[in-house]
Amino acid sequence: MVTVGVMALxxxxxxxxxxxxRALEIVGERWTLLVVRDALYGVRRYNDFLVHLGxxxxxxxxxxxxxxxxxxxxxRRYQESPPRDEYVVTDRGIALWPALRALGRWGREHYxxxxxxxxxxxxxxxxxxxxxxxxxxxxxxPVEDVLMVPGPGLDPDPxxxxxxxxxxxxxxxxxxxxxxx
Amino acid sequence: MVTVGVMALxxxxxxxxxxxxRALEIVGERWTLLVVRDALYGVRRYNDFLVHLGxxxxxxxxxxxxxxxxxxxxxRRYQESPPRDEYVVTDRGIALWPALRALGRWGREHYxxxxxxxxxxxxxxxxxxxxxxxxxxxxxxPVEDVLMVPGPGLDPDPxxxxxxxxxxxxxxxxxxxxxxx
DNA sequence: GGTCATGGGTTCAATGACCGAACCTAGCCT
DNA sequence: AGGCTAGGTTCGGTCATTGAACCCATGACC
Numbered sequence: 232m233v234t235v236g237v238m239a240l241x242x243x244x245x246x247x248x249x250x251x252x253r254a255l256e257i258v259g260e261r262w263t264l265l266v267v268r269d270a271l272y273g274v275r276r277y278n279d280f281l282v283h284l285g286x287x288x289x290x291x292x293x294x295x296x297x298x299x300x301x302x303x304x305x306x307r308r309y310q311e312s313p314p315r316d317e318y319v320v321t322d323r324g325i326a327l328w329p330a331l332r333a334l335g336r337w338g339r340e341h342y343x344x345x346x347x348x349x350x351x352x353x354x355x356x357x358x359x360x361x362x363x364x365x366x367x368x369x370x371x372x373p374v375e376d377v378l379m380v381p382g383p384g385l386d387p388d389p390x391x392x393x394x395x396x397x398x399x400x401x402x403x404x405x406x407x408x409x410x411x412x
Numbered sequence: 413m414v415t416v417g418v419m420a421l422x423x424x425x426x427x428x429x430x431x432x433x434r435a436l437e438i439v440g441e442r443w444t445l446l447v448v449r450d451a452l453y454g455v456r457r458y459n460d461f462l463v464h465l466g467x468x469x470x471x472x473x474x475x476x477x478x479x480x481x482x483x484x485x486x487x488r489r490y491q492e493s494p495p496r497d498e499y500v501v502t503d504r505g506i507a508l509w510p511a512l513r514a515l516g517r518w519g520r521e522h523y524x525x526x527x528x529x530x531x532x533x534x535x536x537x538x539x540x541x542x543x544x545x546x547x548x549x550x551x552x553x554p555v556e557d558v559l560m561v562p563g564p565g566l567d568p569d570p571x572x573x574x575x576x577x578x579x580x581x582x583x584x585x586x587x588x589x590x591x592x593x
Numbered sequence: 594g595g596t597c598a599t600g601g602g603t604t605c606a607a608t609g610a611c612c613g614a615a616c617c618t619a620g621c622c623t
Numbered sequence: 624a625g626g627c628t629a630g631g632t633t634c635g636g637t638c639a640t641t642g643a644a645c646c647c648a649t650g651a652c653c
Contacts, residue, residue: 250517250519252519253519253523261440264436268432277629284428287614288631288632313620329543330518333510334435334439337508337511338436339434340507343431362545443640458601494599497601
């Protein structure tokens, strides 16, 4: 095969004229959408992604680099000594929220036994509707006003600190506060 | 690792308590969502999937079987002699439409140069809104009332007959009519 | 009756992605 | 000097994906 120019890791859906295929070329690889989900939940640090996802280190590094290059995450220095970076989700990543939510609803309705997480309008506490709207206020709730609260099906005492931090109700995008024991 | 019972091809996101992860275990493999997309567009036959997707035969057979076992497609005999089957999307598959549409919008807004396809409310011709609603009628349009029309960016004379059949405006779920030359 | 075309597959070797474990590095802290 | 932490890279083994080739039943063509 003769490759012309750069090709993103040989994983293109070559013949497809379709924006779904374009999207899946970017976020269709294994783990990628779960990394974006965690980023929306407020996870920002390499190590937090690692322990929360249980992903191989090499794969995580590859995904973070790709998502950064694609402008879905932004790598930013948060302390100088020792130098440490965090990965913050950008507007382009935030724009994936409707797709992630639709996937999650489908998974819950067709495969999940119990409710794991609930998403509410932070202003009024109303559970979001099927397309992310607040039935009470009649608006599509912006991501930063979505409150994530644990559902009854969630393990109340998980092993890793990131999962523990995500047990507390919190707004999306707000960085998680990992408990220092 | 001790595997208890049957595990779907070693591709589980083991530690994830999350309905997004549950969904991605089912439809997160390469090609799977594109097969479902084609099924929603009205593609039903093995050979039509094959030429439209440009997917390896073995992978297509594996995906069709898995989607059938998961109740997302239904395999049904449509003629006896010679025996021929088609794969028809079920309610569970139709329920993936919001997720596919959200992914497609994201791909279009962030990566596509031109508009490839438009989706309208068949009753009134109005372009659908961001979450699949008809702005004119004020309802979320059911999938069978969505009219798909080609956009300006679509190749007007594609090589394969399935792509040609999809050039004509058509409702979702309606089987495609491949032109017999 | 022999040959070919069609639909729907299976088999195969080669390649590439993913996996877990081990290792590396820089900069602190004691 | 030794150890810890955050953030990686390297490596051998395994598993999935790929394209090409093969198979088989039926019906159409000559």
